[in-house]
Amino acid sequence: MYKVCAFCNGKLDGDGGPSGLGVGKRLAFDEWKARLWVICPKCARWNLAPLDDRLEQIEALARAARQGRVAAATDQVALVRWRGYDLVRVGKPPRIEFATWRYGERLRAREREQLRFVVPLTVAAVGLAVAVNVAAGGSVGVFVWNMPNIGRSIYTGMVGRRRVGLVEPPICERCGAVLRVQARHLAHARVIPESQTGLGLILTCPSCRSEGALLVGRDAQVALQQGLTYLGLARRDRRRAEDAARLVAGAGGPDRLIRDVARRELTLRSLAPERRLALEMAVDERTEVEELERRWKEAEELADIADGMLSSTAELEEELRRLKDGRKPLS
Numbered sequence: 436m437y438k439v440c441a442f443c444n445g446k447l448d449g450d451g452g453p454s455g456l457g458v459g460k461r462l463a464f465d466e467w468k469a470r471l472w473v474i475c476p477k478c479a480r481w482n483l484a485p486l487d488d489r490l491e492q493i494e495a496l497a498r499a500a501r502q503g504r505v506a507a508a509t510d511q512v513a514l515v516r517w518r519g520y521d522l523v524r525v526g527k528p529p530r531i532e533f534a535t536w537r538y539g540e541r542l543r544a545r546e547r548e549q550l551r552f553v554v555p556l557t558v559a560a561v562g563l564a565v566a567v568n569v570a571a572g573g574s575v576g577v578f579v580w581n582m583p584n585i586g587r588s589i590y591t592g593m594v595g596r597r598r599v600g601l602v603e604p605p606i607c608e609r610c611g612a613v614l615r616v617q618a619r620h621l622a623h624a625r626v627i628p629e630s631q632t633g634l635g636l637i638l639t640c641p642s643c644r645s646e647g648a649l650l651v652g653r654d655a656q657v658a659l660q661q662g663l664t665y666l667g668l669a670r671r672d673r674r675r676a677e678d679a680a681r682l683v684a685g686a687g688g689p690d691r692l693i694r695d696v697a698r699r700e701l702t703l704r705s706l707a708p709e710r711r712l713a714l715e716m717a718v719d720e721r722t723e724v725e726e727l728e729r730r731w732k733e734a735e736e737l738a739d740i741a742d743g744m745l746s747s748t749a750e751l752e753e754e755l756r757r758l759k760d761g762r763k764p765l766s
Contacts (some may be wrong), residue, residue: 437482445477452520453499454492456484463523463731464496470738471496474523474730481734500524507720512728525731591668595619599661601654607640607647614638614648621662622704626697626714629655634693634721639702656722662703663715679712689717 438458439446449460451473456462459473463481471489472481484492503517515522599616606613614620620641629635629651636655640647650658686692696706696714703711 440475605648610643618665682713
């Protein structure tokens with residue numbers, strides 16, 4: 436098995452885990468067509484594994500996937516986490532309901548990011564308070580005790596001012612202003628159904644305060660993810676995450692939950708915390724599996740070419756062997 440990506444020449448990480456390939460931390464496999472890929476950590480392209488021993492390797496991955504935890508799934512792609520490895524099962528996997536643990540991991544990651552900002556700021560404030568007390572003999576205890584909350588407020592403000600990464604900034608249809616959309620501006624946005632892409636987002640213009648722009652497709656997904664992250668920075672416990680996951684499951688999956696939210700015509704800020712968190716889960720899952728499916732289709736096309744070339748080479752070698760042995764050619 437190769438050690439570098441065939442597309443970007445970047446180093447493939449990991450040791451292949453249950454596959455025995457000796458390389459790869461994110462692996463994709465198709466039991467129906469006996470195909471196995473190593474996903475590049477740099478460019479996310481799928482590198483097709485050689486034909487040798489593919490069946491045994493795929494069977495080992497399938498066994499591991501049955502023991503793992505499902506992060507996201509559609510009728511065609513399922514992402515499974517197993518002992519630190521990402522296993523992407525493609526072809527015809529069964530639909531498995533959204534797993535609560537997946538979003539729990541995301542919440543913990545956000546909490547760690549927030550603490551990396553809040554803790555140093557709090558420590559610096561304590562040091563300053565000690566110095567002031569020594570110099571002036573006064574007390575700034577209230578200030579110190581409030582410092583973690585102040586730090587979180589500062590952090591939330593920073594996240595709210597982050598620019599939303601759109602392909603092209605929209606223009607307000609009412610006042611003509613170019614919308615430099617920040618995460619905090621999404622508080623007044625509304626989700627609507629969109630016929631072609633299935634997801635649309637109406638933005639409120641920060642200048643004229645009217646609904647003046649529509650985002651669809653990938654732009655709508657990106658804006659929703661950043662806006663919901665900003666709105667959800669308040670501390671959330673495990674129970675709330677579980678309640679949100681039940682809402683996703685109860686609606687019949689992420690697509691139906693998104694349509695249900697769109698039908699209500701409420702701004703993101705007006706949604707109940709659990710429903711807002713459920714919407715974030717649904718958008719995250721939908722975005723992830725759409726990207727996996729896009730990569731899968733691309734990899735399928737390349738695999739058809741690669742397997743066809745390997746089959747042709749094997750047939751040619753057999754023809755040469757028959758000629759050397761004095762036997763009649765197959766064709």
